[in-house]
Amino acid sequence: MQEQYRTVARAGVHETEINRSRFLCALAPVASEQEAQDFVARVRKEHPTATHNCFAYVLGADASVQKASDDGEPGGTAGAPMLQMLMRREMRYTVAVVTRYYGGVKLGAGGLIRAYGGAVGEALDAVGTRIRQRFRLVTVTVDHQRAGRLENDLRTTGRAVREVRYGDAVTIEVGLPEAEVAGFRAWLADVTAGTAGLSLGGEAFS
Structure with a gap:
Protein backbone atom coordinates (compact mmCIF):
# COMPACT_ATOMS: atom_id res chain seq x y z
CA MET A 1 0.00 0.00 0.00
CA GLY A 128 5.26 23.01 -8.48
CA THR A 129 4.51 19.66 -6.87
CA ARG A 130 3.86 18.39 -3.36
CA ILE A 131 3.98 15.09 -1.49
CA ARG A 132 0.78 13.90 0.16
CA GLN A 133 1.22 11.47 3.05
CA ARG A 134 -1.17 8.70 4.12
CA PHE A 135 -2.31 9.02 7.72
CA ARG A 136 -4.80 7.54 10.18
CA LEU A 137 -7.43 9.79 11.73
CA VAL A 138 -7.64 9.38 15.51
CA THR A 139 -10.07 11.10 17.85
CA VAL A 140 -8.95 11.96 21.36
CA THR A 141 -11.64 12.64 24.00
CA VAL A 142 -10.52 14.56 27.07
CA ASP A 143 -12.07 16.65 29.88
CA HIS A 144 -12.12 20.46 29.60
CA GLN A 145 -9.56 20.82 32.39
CA ARG A 146 -6.84 19.01 30.40
CA ALA A 147 -7.90 19.98 26.85
CA GLY A 148 -5.97 23.24 26.48
CA ARG A 149 -2.68 21.80 27.66
CA LEU A 150 -3.15 18.61 25.61
CA GLU A 151 -3.89 20.57 22.43
CA ASN A 152 -0.78 22.64 23.05
CA ASP A 153 1.32 19.50 23.67
CA LEU A 154 0.00 17.97 20.43
CA ARG A 155 0.95 21.03 18.38
CA THR A 156 4.39 21.49 19.97
CA THR A 157 5.25 17.84 19.30
CA GLY A 158 4.36 18.34 15.61
CA ARG A 159 1.15 16.30 15.50
CA ALA A 160 -1.40 17.34 12.84
CA VAL A 161 -4.38 18.66 14.82
CA ARG A 162 -7.25 18.75 12.31
CA GLU A 163 -10.25 19.74 14.41
CA VAL A 164 -11.16 20.56 18.04
CA ARG A 165 -14.80 20.29 19.19
CA TYR A 166 -16.16 21.40 22.56
CA GLY A 167 -19.15 19.65 24.11
CA ASP A 168 -19.62 17.78 27.41
CA ALA A 169 -16.03 16.74 26.79
CA VAL A 170 -13.49 18.02 24.26
CA THR A 171 -12.72 15.94 21.17
CA ILE A 172 -9.51 16.56 19.23
CA GLU A 173 -9.07 14.99 15.79
CA VAL A 174 -5.46 14.20 14.92
CA GLY A 175 -3.81 12.80 11.78
CA LEU A 176 -1.02 10.27 12.42
CA PRO A 177 1.18 8.07 10.25
CA GLU A 178 -0.04 4.47 10.78
CA ALA A 179 3.33 3.44 12.25
CA GLU A 180 2.98 6.03 15.04
CA VAL A 181 -0.46 5.02 16.35
CA ALA A 182 0.79 2.61 19.05
CA GLY A 183 3.43 5.08 20.28
CA PHE A 184 0.85 7.87 20.31
CA ARG A 185 -1.51 5.77 22.43
CA ALA A 186 1.23 5.29 25.06
CA TRP A 187 2.21 9.01 24.92
CA LEU A 188 -1.42 10.08 25.36
CA ALA A 189 -1.93 7.79 28.39
CA ASP A 190 1.23 9.23 29.91
CA VAL A 191 0.46 12.96 29.46
CA THR A 192 -3.19 12.65 30.56
CA ALA A 193 -2.61 10.10 33.37
CA GLY A 194 -4.80 7.65 31.46
CA THR A 195 -7.88 9.93 31.49
CA ALA A 196 -8.14 10.53 27.72
CA GLY A 197 -10.10 8.28 25.36
CA LEU A 198 -8.78 7.34 21.93
CA SER A 199 -10.72 6.02 18.93
CA LEU A 200 -9.35 5.18 15.50
CA GLY A 201 -11.02 6.54 12.37
CA GLY A 202 -10.42 6.05 8.67
CA GLU A 203 -7.43 6.78 6.49
CA ALA A 204 -6.78 9.89 4.42
CA PHE A 205 -3.95 11.76 2.71
CA SER A 206 -2.60 15.02 4.10
Whole structure:
Protein backbone atom coordinates (compact mmCIF):
# COMPACT_ATOMS: atom_id res chain seq x y z
CA MET A 1 0.00 0.00 0.00
CA GLN A 2 1.32 3.42 -0.99
CA GLU A 3 2.18 5.57 2.03
CA GLN A 4 2.56 8.74 -0.01
CA TYR A 5 2.20 10.15 -3.50
CA ARG A 6 3.23 13.23 -5.47
CA THR A 7 0.71 15.58 -7.10
CA VAL A 8 0.64 19.15 -8.40
CA ALA A 9 0.69 21.83 -5.73
CA ARG A 10 -2.21 23.74 -7.31
CA ALA A 11 -4.04 24.28 -10.58
CA GLY A 12 -2.06 26.41 -13.01
CA VAL A 13 -1.20 27.13 -16.65
CA HIS A 14 2.20 27.47 -18.34
CA GLU A 15 2.74 28.58 -21.95
CA THR A 16 5.59 27.78 -24.36
CA GLU A 17 6.06 28.66 -28.03
CA ILE A 18 7.73 26.30 -30.51
CA ASN A 19 8.08 27.26 -34.19
CA ARG A 20 5.24 29.77 -33.89
CA SER A 21 2.85 27.20 -32.36
CA ARG A 22 1.60 28.11 -28.87
CA PHE A 23 1.39 25.28 -26.34
CA LEU A 24 -0.56 26.05 -23.14
CA CYS A 25 -0.35 23.32 -20.51
CA ALA A 26 -3.07 23.45 -17.84
CA LEU A 27 -2.48 21.26 -14.78
CA ALA A 28 -4.70 20.43 -11.82
CA PRO A 29 -4.86 18.02 -8.88
CA VAL A 30 -7.96 15.79 -9.20
CA ALA A 31 -9.50 13.17 -6.91
CA SER A 32 -11.47 11.16 -9.49
CA GLU A 33 -11.85 10.38 -13.19
CA GLN A 34 -14.98 12.53 -13.29
CA GLU A 35 -13.01 15.52 -11.93
CA ALA A 36 -10.31 14.93 -14.54
CA GLN A 37 -12.85 14.79 -17.38
CA ASP A 38 -14.64 17.90 -16.07
CA PHE A 39 -11.30 19.75 -16.07
CA VAL A 40 -10.58 18.67 -19.67
CA ALA A 41 -14.06 19.82 -20.74
CA ARG A 42 -13.57 23.17 -19.00
CA VAL A 43 -10.23 23.81 -20.76
CA ARG A 44 -11.77 22.86 -24.14
CA LYS A 45 -14.59 25.35 -23.50
CA GLU A 46 -12.04 28.08 -22.69
CA HIS A 47 -10.18 27.44 -25.98
CA PRO A 48 -12.87 26.72 -28.61
CA THR A 49 -10.66 27.99 -31.48
CA ALA A 50 -7.55 25.96 -30.50
CA THR A 51 -6.20 23.48 -33.05
CA HIS A 52 -5.97 20.69 -30.45
CA ASN A 53 -6.70 20.11 -26.75
CA CYS A 54 -4.76 16.95 -25.87
CA PHE A 55 -4.87 15.49 -22.37
CA ALA A 56 -3.39 12.91 -20.03
CA TYR A 57 -4.18 11.99 -16.45
CA VAL A 58 -2.99 9.60 -13.77
CA LEU A 59 -5.19 8.56 -10.84
CA GLY A 60 -4.57 6.35 -7.82
CA ALA A 61 -1.59 6.40 -5.46
CA ASP A 62 -0.40 3.33 -7.41
CA ALA A 63 -1.21 4.94 -10.83
CA SER A 64 -4.00 2.39 -11.41
CA VAL A 65 -5.84 4.70 -13.87
CA GLN A 66 -3.95 6.21 -16.82
CA LYS A 67 -5.67 7.87 -19.78
CA ALA A 68 -4.44 10.00 -22.68
CA SER A 69 -5.84 11.57 -25.87
CA ASP A 70 -4.11 12.93 -29.00
CA ASP A 71 -7.24 14.96 -29.94
CA GLY A 72 -6.53 14.84 -33.65
CA GLU A 73 -2.71 14.97 -33.56
CA PRO A 74 -0.97 11.99 -35.26
CA GLY A 75 -1.37 8.86 -33.09
CA GLY A 76 1.05 8.66 -30.17
CA THR A 77 2.56 12.14 -30.66
CA ALA A 78 0.65 14.08 -27.97
CA GLY A 79 -1.29 12.20 -25.27
CA ALA A 80 1.30 9.40 -24.89
CA PRO A 81 4.34 11.69 -24.34
CA MET A 82 2.24 13.80 -21.95
CA LEU A 83 1.35 10.68 -19.96
CA GLN A 84 4.97 9.49 -20.06
CA MET A 85 6.11 12.81 -18.57
CA LEU A 86 3.55 12.55 -15.74
CA MET A 87 4.72 8.99 -15.03
CA ARG A 88 8.44 9.90 -15.27
CA ARG A 89 7.86 12.64 -12.70
CA GLU A 90 5.89 10.13 -10.55
CA MET A 91 2.77 12.31 -10.60
CA ARG A 92 -0.50 10.91 -9.22
CA TYR A 93 -4.06 12.31 -9.06
CA THR A 94 -3.00 14.81 -11.74
CA VAL A 95 -4.55 15.93 -15.04
CA ALA A 96 -2.70 17.79 -17.81
CA VAL A 97 -4.31 19.43 -20.85
CA VAL A 98 -2.06 20.87 -23.57
CA THR A 99 -3.87 23.35 -25.82
CA ARG A 100 -2.12 23.96 -29.15
CA TYR A 101 -2.64 26.94 -31.40
CA TYR A 102 -1.01 26.01 -34.73
CA GLY A 103 1.50 28.58 -35.96
CA GLY A 104 1.94 27.45 -39.55
CA VAL A 105 5.12 25.37 -39.20
CA LYS A 106 4.81 21.56 -39.09
CA LEU A 107 6.86 19.99 -36.29
CA GLY A 108 6.90 16.38 -37.48
CA ALA A 109 6.25 13.38 -35.23
CA GLY A 110 9.49 13.73 -33.21
CA GLY A 111 8.96 17.46 -32.79
CA LEU A 112 5.39 16.95 -31.58
CA ILE A 113 6.45 14.30 -29.06
CA ARG A 114 9.12 16.63 -27.66
CA ALA A 115 6.75 19.62 -27.67
CA TYR A 116 3.86 17.91 -25.84
CA GLY A 117 6.03 16.06 -23.33
CA GLY A 118 8.16 19.17 -22.79
CA ALA A 119 5.09 21.39 -22.27
CA VAL A 120 3.98 19.13 -19.38
CA GLY A 121 7.50 19.00 -17.87
CA GLU A 122 7.89 22.79 -17.98
CA ALA A 123 4.42 23.30 -16.51
CA LEU A 124 5.21 20.92 -13.61
CA ASP A 125 8.37 22.94 -12.89
CA ALA A 126 6.43 26.23 -13.03
CA VAL A 127 3.38 25.17 -10.99
CA GLY A 128 5.26 23.01 -8.48
CA THR A 129 4.51 19.66 -6.87
CA ARG A 130 3.86 18.39 -3.36
CA ILE A 131 3.98 15.09 -1.49
CA ARG A 132 0.78 13.90 0.16
CA GLN A 133 1.22 11.47 3.05
CA ARG A 134 -1.17 8.70 4.12
CA PHE A 135 -2.31 9.02 7.72
CA ARG A 136 -4.80 7.54 10.18
CA LEU A 137 -7.43 9.79 11.73
CA VAL A 138 -7.64 9.38 15.51
CA THR A 139 -10.07 11.10 17.85
CA VAL A 140 -8.95 11.96 21.36
CA THR A 141 -11.64 12.64 24.00
CA VAL A 142 -10.52 14.56 27.07
CA ASP A 143 -12.07 16.65 29.88
CA HIS A 144 -12.12 20.46 29.60
CA GLN A 145 -9.56 20.82 32.39
CA ARG A 146 -6.84 19.01 30.40
CA ALA A 147 -7.90 19.98 26.85
CA GLY A 148 -5.97 23.24 26.48
CA ARG A 149 -2.68 21.80 27.66
CA LEU A 150 -3.15 18.61 25.61
CA GLU A 151 -3.89 20.57 22.43
CA ASN A 152 -0.78 22.64 23.05
CA ASP A 153 1.32 19.50 23.67
CA LEU A 154 0.00 17.97 20.43
CA ARG A 155 0.95 21.03 18.38
CA THR A 156 4.39 21.49 19.97
CA THR A 157 5.25 17.84 19.30
CA GLY A 158 4.36 18.34 15.61
CA ARG A 159 1.15 16.30 15.50
CA ALA A 160 -1.40 17.34 12.84
CA VAL A 161 -4.38 18.66 14.82
CA ARG A 162 -7.25 18.75 12.31
CA GLU A 163 -10.25 19.74 14.41
CA VAL A 164 -11.16 20.56 18.04
CA ARG A 165 -14.80 20.29 19.19
CA TYR A 166 -16.16 21.40 22.56
CA GLY A 167 -19.15 19.65 24.11
CA ASP A 168 -19.62 17.78 27.41
CA ALA A 169 -16.03 16.74 26.79
CA VAL A 170 -13.49 18.02 24.26
CA THR A 171 -12.72 15.94 21.17
CA ILE A 172 -9.51 16.56 19.23
CA GLU A 173 -9.07 14.99 15.79
CA VAL A 174 -5.46 14.20 14.92
CA GLY A 175 -3.81 12.80 11.78
CA LEU A 176 -1.02 10.27 12.42
CA PRO A 177 1.18 8.07 10.25
CA GLU A 178 -0.04 4.47 10.78
CA ALA A 179 3.33 3.44 12.25
CA GLU A 180 2.98 6.03 15.04
CA VAL A 181 -0.46 5.02 16.35
CA ALA A 182 0.79 2.61 19.05
CA GLY A 183 3.43 5.08 20.28
CA PHE A 184 0.85 7.87 20.31
CA ARG A 185 -1.51 5.77 22.43
CA ALA A 186 1.23 5.29 25.06
CA TRP A 187 2.21 9.01 24.92
CA LEU A 188 -1.42 10.08 25.36
CA ALA A 189 -1.93 7.79 28.39
CA ASP A 190 1.23 9.23 29.91
CA VAL A 191 0.46 12.96 29.46
CA THR A 192 -3.19 12.65 30.56
CA ALA A 193 -2.61 10.10 33.37
CA GLY A 194 -4.80 7.65 31.46
CA THR A 195 -7.88 9.93 31.49
CA ALA A 196 -8.14 10.53 27.72
CA GLY A 197 -10.10 8.28 25.36
CA LEU A 198 -8.78 7.34 21.93
CA SER A 199 -10.72 6.02 18.93
CA LEU A 200 -9.35 5.18 15.50
CA GLY A 201 -11.02 6.54 12.37
CA GLY A 202 -10.42 6.05 8.67
CA GLU A 203 -7.43 6.78 6.49
CA ALA A 204 -6.78 9.89 4.42
CA PHE A 205 -3.95 11.76 2.71
CA SER A 206 -2.60 15.02 4.10
